Amino acid sequence: MTNTTTSYMGLKLKNPIIVSSSGLTDTLGNIIDLEANGAGAVVVKSLFEEEILMDAEDNMNKMQATGFIYPETFEYFDYDEISDPVGDYLKLIADAKAKVKIPVIASINCVTANKWPDFAKRIQDAGADGIELNIFPLSSDPDRTAEENDQLYFDIINSVTSLVTIPVSVKISSYHAALSNFIKRLSQTPIKGIVLFNRYYRPDIDINTFEYTTTNVLSTPAEMALPLRWISIMSGRVSNDLCASTGVHNSEGLVKQLLAGAKAVQVCSAIYRNGPSHIREMLDGLQRWMKEHGFDNIDAFRGKMSQVHSHNPTAMERVQFMQIFNKRGKGSKG
Template identity: 55%
Template sequence: DYIKNYSRNHTIEQYLDLIREAKKKLSIPVIASVNCMTANEWPSFAKKIEEAGADGLELNAFVLPSDFENDSADNEKMYFDIVNNVLDQVKIPISLKISSYFSSLAQMVQKLSWTGVKGIVLFNRFYTPDIDIDKMKVVPSNIYSHPEEIAVSLRWVAILADRVNCDLAASTGIHDGKGVIKQLLVGAKAVQICSTLYKNGFGQIDNMLTELESWMQKHNYSDIDQFRGKMSHKKSDNPAAYQRVQFMKHFAGID
């Protein structure tokens, strides 16, 4: 237990040092992100992050709904407990990063937006297992995201935009400027990227911004807000496209 607690505290202190150093060197806001194992750990860690100087905090929360003793209400309550406990302890803006594993996702996001969080990130990408059939062992599957994975968050940002009481950020599968443009068009206030930086380096950020700026010039936009949400479910000329879940109409040539 001593070694475990020492390692944990050392890791936390390293992260807090990173925040302090970032605040000294950067002119942009520093938004921290935290993922705790138990609900009672979140508030104390969040307070330390605020004291370290973070301008905002993302709560990266995911409860795998694999406990046969918990029903959907039990699982959902954990998220509200985490958010409310953290909001009671800190004054900096809080965002919540969630998965799509909810029986009524739209209602869940709407209710979470009423708690006082400033943003909800759709969606977190978590570890998934695979099987090595030769070594007969469990191995990680698809550590990095792929561009095709943008489809899930694209649909839900589009459906939820302008229908919740906080900003929406998009995550997973955003690898280039086109991905950024798509998410902005459906209503995202921000996007998160990670895998593309591991694959292409930090220069990919410049590439994505250049692609975004070129597209805006081509379509005579001088400001992102001029087109943000233009293709959301609420504003789309074909909102039913976001609700479609079967392929039959597609293959039958029916719009």
């Protein structure tokens, strides 16, 4: 029997397939179903910073309007005792923890380090095994520098990790100047995991209605090349656990990310397309491949194809690119 257990951000997973934060993980029924189909862990659908702040503001307004509380006493007030829309999220986490054995990781989508980080403590109190921060800087703002955008990550990470003891990970986009240096600096913070990469919605234009639309909401397997490259470059260079996300659609993709050095993978589009039973198929494929190649546990091959032994991976990639380019050139002449 092959052993597919792995550890990710200090959590023990029965296998490396984590269902990504999405509509797939936003109800208790779905989470139970995902566990029954073999998921190693789930990341619950993100709660947005704006929702947390609106909720807090709403509660304060209600309390002030009724003369129920003086502003100075806010910090002593037990927010749980009044109506709390965000409570649905906390309840989902608490209910999921009561019903499933796999790790349940909460997710917060945030754009600032202001006011909301205290909420992370409530997530911990609800029983979450970890928190994934989906930090969404406004890199489209031409007045913000790369340093300012990067600093946002460090401010949020420092705030949240100073408040909770459960492991915290960060899900990043690939849109960063000096990406490997950024990942290295992230690895020097108290975060335990880095998810490479988030995938933003792709915009499109309807040329008849002159409207912006959303296209390709789900990824394709070809998109896996981007996290594969960066997991391969960074694993072995950072001490945090790396988790591959975007384009992992089948057992082959899973094996490739593990070979590159991922501790786990996150899967979303493939489950939207094929249903939760796809998790079992991916696991069967992983076990078949491990048997064929004589690996009885994941650590026996994890990171085997990482670029850690290459002194300068970018230069190595350039050499590969030159080789392909030269072959094409010869082919077209002949």
